[in-house]
Amino acid sequence: MASINEFVLGMWEFVLGPLAPITQHLIVTSMWIVVVMISVILTVAFTTYFERKVIGYMQGRIGPNRVGPLGLGQPFADVIKLLIKEVIIPQKSNRFLFVIAPLLSLIPALATWAVIPLSDTFVISNIDAGLLYVLALTSVSVYGVILAGWASNSKYAFLGAMRAAAQIVAYEIAMGFALVGVLMASGSLNLGEITRAQAGGFSHWFLLWLFPLFLVFFISGVAETHRAPFDVTEGESEIVAGFHVEYSGAAFVLFFLAEYANIILISALTSIFFFGGYASFFEGWTFLEGSILAWLMAPAFGWLALKTCFFIFVFFWLRATFPRYRYDQIMRLGWKVFIPVTIIWIAVEGVMVYLQIGPWSNLTG
Amino acid sequence: MFHAILFYCFATILIGAAMGVIFSRNPVHAVMFLVLAFFESAMLWLLIEVEFLAIVLVLVYVGAVLVLFLFVVMMLDINVERSKRGYTGYLPLGLVITGLMVIELMQIIWWRSSADVASGGFVPTPEGYSNTKALGAVLYTEHVYAFEIAAVLLLLAIVAAITLTMRRRPGLKRQKIAEQVAVKASDRLRIIKMDAERQE
Numbered sequence: 001m002a003s004i005n006e007f008v009l010g011m012w013e014f015v016l017g018p019l020a021p022i023t024q025h026l027i028v029t030s031m032w033i034v035v036v037m038i039s040v041i042l043t044v045a046f047t048t049y050f051e052r053k054v055i056g057y058m059q060g061r062i063g064p065n066r067v068g069p070l071g072l073g074q075p076f077a078d079v080i081k082l083l084i085k086e087v088i089i090p091q092k093s094n095r096f097l098f099v100i101a102p103l104l105s106l107i108p109a110l111a112t113w114a115v116i117p118l119s120d121t122f123v124i125s126n127i128d129a130g131l132l133y134v135l136a137l138t139s140v141s142v143y144g145v146i147l148a149g150w151a152s153n154s155k156y157a158f159l160g161a162m163r164a165a166a167q168i169v170a171y172e173i174a175m176g177f178a179l180v181g182v183l184m185a186s187g188s189l190n191l192g193e194i195t196r197a198q199a200g201g202f203s204h205w206f207l208l209w210l211f212p213l214f215l216v217f218f219i220s221g222v223a224e225t226h227r228a229p230f231d232v233t234e235g236e237s238e239i240v241a242g243f244h245v246e247y248s249g250a251a252f253v254l255f256f257l258a259e260y261a262n263i264i265l266i267s268a269l270t271s272i273f274f275f276g277g278y279a280s281f282f283e284g285w286t287f288l289e290g291s292i293l294a295w296l297m298a299p300a301f302g303w304l305a306l307k308t309c310f311f312i313f314v315f316f317w318l319r320a321t322f323p324r325y326r327y328d329q330i331m332r333l334g335w336k337v338f339i340p341v342t343i344i345w346i347a348v349e350g351v352m353v354y355l356q357i358g359p360w361s362n363l364t365g
Numbered sequence: 366m367f368h369a370i371l372f373y374c375f376a377t378i379l380i381g382a383a384m385g386v387i388f389s390r391n392p393v394h395a396v397m398f399l400v401l402a403f404f405e406s407a408m409l410w411l412l413i414e415v416e417f418l419a420i421v422l423v424l425v426y427v428g429a430v431l432v433l434f435l436f437v438v439m440m441l442d443i444n445v446e447r448s449k450r451g452y453t454g455y456l457p458l459g460l461v462i463t464g465l466m467v468i469e470l471m472q473i474i475w476w477r478s479s480a481d482v483a484s485g486g487f488v489p490t491p492e493g494y495s496n497t498k499a500l501g502a503v504l505y506t507e508h509v510y511a512f513e514i515a516a517v518l519l520l521l522a523i524v525a526a527i528t529l530t531m532r533r534r535p536g537l538k539r540q541k542i543a544e545q546v547a548v549k550a551s552d553r554l555r556i557i558k559m560d561a562e563r564q565e
């Protein structure tokens with residue numbers, strides 16, 4: 001990060017040069033924040049297209065193919081359609097909370113990207129409590145949903161909000177426990193350190209050693225984002241569309257954006273925690289050295305992007321495959337299956353760490 | 366300078382939010398003001414470079430405790446008029462408590478500004494110092510017993526809270542998950558083989 005910042009400073013020397021170091025730092029960091037935010041929002045746009053295509057092909061359809069080549073203009077057509085629609089604020093709603101609720105669900109989804117190490121040199125904020133920061137922000141995102149349901153002053157919305165809140169609270173615990181396993185293995189809360197702890201090839205990824213925790217984390221992530229098969233908060237057949245039933249136009253777009261930003265985030269986090277983040281698949285394939293394919297071994301942003309795309313695909317795959325869970329079964333799965341599984345695996349991991357079996361044997365300190 | 370401006374911004378919002386908790390008529394608004402107040406105090410902690418505590422404050426209070434608050438407050442249909450009745454009766458008690466707290470605060474401020482306590486304001490931590498690492502280093506070594514006792518106390522509280530709800534209620538309908546999982550198609554569905562009937 002420091003080297004990239006210096007490069008940017010060098011390029012804009014004639015503007016930034018005379019400013020104080022702290023102002024320079026502020027300007028460069030804000031610029032990166034804007035860059036990452038816009039990239040996430042653009043990714044969200046194409047994720048919706050990706051979803052419709054994946055589900056389309058899985059159901060024997062073609063999916064969107066009318067707007068632009070291969071239908072690639074579809075997300076923009078959707079956004080424009082939604083933005084020029086009227087935003088209706090129900091008369092008996094709580095106006096202020098009704099308006100800020102979508103923002104409260106979007107902000108945490110975007111803010112979490114600050115600590116995600118996108119490549120071995122790029123992370124906006126390299127803080128030591130990164131994993132806690134991620135957990136704190138995911139737990140804050142529940143406010144948007146609860147407030148939206150309450151402020152709409154509608155029974156369906158309120159039921160959806162209650163379901164969403166109970167679901168998030170339940171799965172957050174399992175998720176937190178799964179991450180305890182990750183931080184035991186890496187010995188750090190810093191996401192960059194966690195990635196570096198998995199360096200050295202496929203066998204060093206936490207996937208192999210923490211497989212149950214990986215399953216728990218990813219499935220909890222699907223539940224946290226209210227995606228199928230855990231989408232009882234939306235439950236079209238029972239409560240119409242859940243917490244955002246009263247939202248229209250731009251306000252609805254924000255909820256939509258938050259949902260997809262969260263999907264991308266969970267996919268990226270899963271890749272970082274269990275799949276080595278930006279580490280290459282071919283790391284440690286020494287026979288590639290010196291050949292044309294040597295670049296395949298280097299860590300790069302592309303690897304993280306590839307892994308993230310795969311998990312986004314898994315999200316849609318799940319949606320196309322499974323019917324919706326019953327509400328009480330969701331609660332049972334979260335509290336009575338996932339939490340015991342994580343606790344048991346943490347104990348197993350403790351034994352493995354003690355006996356020096358596994359990737360943590362080469363940890364320093 | 367920059368530091369001071371940030372501090373006063375956050376502190377002003379914090380005090381404003383705390384006032385909002387007390388003065389807002391709608392309990393949901395009050396909870397949201399409390400959320401803001403916690404966020405601002407986390408910001409103040411970040412300013413003195415204790416990022417671990419700041420993030421834990423948000424994680425525990427905003428992410429867990431206040432969500433439950435919000436839950437309860439939303440479910441209850443609180444009648445503001447009725448709860449305002451008899452409000453002035455508590456005024457003397459309130460004044461006494463306020464007086465005590467003001468005196469305590471003044472004492473702390475005086476004690477801080479006295480000669481024998483260094484009051485050079487905030488000293489930035491050295492480069493490479495990590496609050497998270499520093500806390501971790503002492504939490505599980507020097508203070509391990511206190512830490513574990515606290516954990517056991519919390520576990521006890523959880524168990525106690527669950528036990529309170531575990532009373533026997535007659536006529537309760539329960540899901541028997543084991544039976545549901547063990548069910549086979551043949552238990553629910555009977556396939557009958559029939560000869561094809563011919564229309565005469």
